[in-house]
Amino acid sequence: MKKTFFAFTAITSLLFISCEKDEDTSIDVESTPTPSPSGDYFPMSEGNSWTYEGGLNYKTSISEDTIIGGFTYYKVNNNQGGNGYMRKNGDDYLLIDSVSYGDWNPIVILKEAASAGDSWEFTKITTNPGFTTTSEYTFSIFEKKSTMTINGVVYNDILVIDLDLDIYMEGSYIGSVNDSRYYYAKGVGLISSQITGAENTNLKTYKVN
Secondary structure, eight states, X not given: OOOTTTTTBTBOOOOOOOXXXXXXXXXXXXXXXXXXXXXXXXXXXXXXXXXXEEXXXXXXXXXXXXXXXXXXXXXXXXXXXXXXXXXXXXXXXXXXXXXXXXXXXXXXXXXXXXXXXXEEEEEEEEEETTEEEEEEEEEEEEEEEEEEEETTEEEEEEEEEEEEEEEEETTEEEEEEEEEEEEEETTTEEEEEEETTSOOEEEEEEEEO
């Protein structure tokens, strides 16, 4: 199952209509190569964008905000065709990605307050003619790093997330697929993703408001 959007989130977002600013306070990696350590691990504001290259070449951007289930979500557009919705709840980052996960239920993709070794999971069951498939997604904090260098840029306060996907068919274990690792920098967002058997995908340029 191809998870182009999450790799990025993916993942990784959203729509946020904000008041017009008197001055431009955005951060552009091309003009400010050392990011600020402040902010969220996935900054959510209209106009934010990230461009990636490597195993996958794509761009994600935030276009607007919308209300889903009584909560404000931000729409993340992917130029490869996948879109999702994100919001932050306390220290957790929630994603709605109906294409990848088959429904409109939010899932937690980041826990910034968790410690190395902590994990959380969710299960998706798909019923097809003649058989049922169960997908078990397990997220975990692999480690927290003080710095990481990508394409010559030093990023600070790194959260490393592992995602393991196990597939069962009619209750029988089929195997683990699409195991991956994601690196998020505070105040910037996703800076690198590693998918088993594929070239790393790294952040090339970004703009965060």
